[in-house]
Amino acid sequence: MITGWKGVLAAMDSIFGHGCRKASRISKKVQGFDNQTGEHIIRIEYRVKLLNEDGEESGRSLLSELLSYSSSRE
DSSP: OOOHHHHHHHHHHHHHTOTTSEEEEEEEEEEEEETTTTEEEEEEEEEEEEBOTTSSBOSSOHHHHHHHHHHHTO
């Protein structure tokens, strides 16, 4: 079992299903406390650089990839 930030990254990769043709990373951007709700808040950023079959960057944007993923699930 993968734990910590590597586990979060593995989960995000699995959720968005980019397979092995990706270079992804995750970073913590903001951490704080919401006094109104009593919740601890951590805002993260997940970035994926899609690669083609040769391991080079793909010209296709992540937005296009996500839109095709979401429409294929409907």
